[in-house]
Amino acid sequence: MNITWELLPCDNLRLCQFMANYELRQQDYLVAFDGDVILGAGLLKDDGADAHVDVVVAPEYRKQGIGKTIVSRLIESAKSQRVERLTSHGDFAFWQTLGFENIADNQYCKLLPAAAQGLVETWHQGIPVTEFLGLTITHSSSTRVETSADMEKSINVHQSMFAGAIYSQAVLTGWGLIHLRAQQAGINGSIVLASGDIKYRKPITESPRGVVNASLPLSDFMVINDGDKYRVELTVIMHQGESDDVSAQFIGRYVILPKS
Template sequence: MYKVVTPKSDTEFEAYFHFRWAHLRQPWNFPPGSEKDEYEQVAEHRTIVNGKGDIIACGRVHLNTAEEAQIRHIAVHPDHLRKGLGQMIMDALENVAKELGAIRAVTNSREVSIDFFSACGFVVEREAPNELGMLRRQQMVKKLTENNTLVLHPKWCKSLQQTWTDTIPITEHMGIKLYQYTGRTLETRASLNKNINVHGTMFAGSIFSLATLTGWGMIYLQLKERGLTGDIVLGDGDIHYHKPITMKPRAICNIETLSGKFKPLEKGEKARFALNVDILDGDNAVAEFEGVFWVLPEQTEA
């Protein structure tokens, strides 16, 4: 049984770096320590361990820019090749890159690894600087796509995302994306990296914006469900912060919290709706938002 693990303790990191050196540096006669660089502290590290807890694969990802992630140091133990572990560690690192807000991934591949990265969806873009002054490499690029758990009515969800992009351009810069819609629950996510303050946590204003857009989005999709249209505006919003967000910003709105009637819109009148949005950092609740929205009937020309 294999599982992806994030090294945390000093002992785990020591074993992780030793594995990296043994499989990526020692074969070229480079000394211990040569496997590390200046990005270790700002990178995300992952290993794959077997049932005994032994490391059998590893990899690392860090951001070059807010939208570009670089994947490095992919290694699989020779005794465990051709078992899909390379793809497994790549999937884990790409998911981390998406959570950080990256829209593309790059890697500098040695000639012997080009086929592997090509199989993972990367394409050669240009020649990269030699590694350690001697190993020739090619820079390869892959566009990252969302891997939503479940999206009901994908056309409506795509329309909602596009509406945010077209009418509220800041959502694109904040990395706010519709992650899941089941008909009863709407979940959105944002990039922490694009909304981080000097304390390494998410701006309070960004949290408020994420909550507001999630509530706005729930009403938008409920209008679609009923074949109605209208201009959605925020009437009042109140948020209670309990803990800072330091990892994975998420916002969840459940249909059970939505109150209001759609009948007035059918008569060409404005309608009032209230709802709640839960803000989480990963699986930890950190804030609650209570919002009042008005839906104004679209004006028709006389």
């Protein structure tokens, strides 16, 4: 099989014939060909920061990785367009292998790197001190967020990171994980810190790094849609550079308030 690719408009005759038994959207389609035969087609329906991805593979060519290849190409296209969140529907087993998670009956979603980039921009615009400290997200996944800060902007008279900067970075590291999971769940609420406790164990003299690891099921966030608060306690560890030694441990109790 020699697969070639074309971007076809929705009124293309061959595409219309291929999609005769499926919903055809008013959008260009990424189409996989073997010679003149259409193997499958997919689309990326962009809606600002969000986009919907869909794919159809001819029955006789299924289970050969064609659908995953089409979606993977569409995901890369979404990344280049700075799309933050992708949604899909259909066979969950298929979408799960591509990193999508279930948010509702027959609805799945996936966050892209632009979501973390967008969050950092929100911090810098809404909390000026975060831009001054050079706070950024260096890693994000469904269960982990890591942040870094500019040591030169955080230094005290002892040539180590001052306590307030450590506390702020720890708070926002935990806040970041909650925000990204809520965004993936499609929840729009206000995240606040209800209370926080921190223990300072070792001075940080270079490369401040905040790390939070936690499993936050997307289904838990759905209470916001019912007008209820979502509460979660997170532990954030502050490190120095790549060291695994604990420089500070922060325990934060966060609340998401429904937006009226």
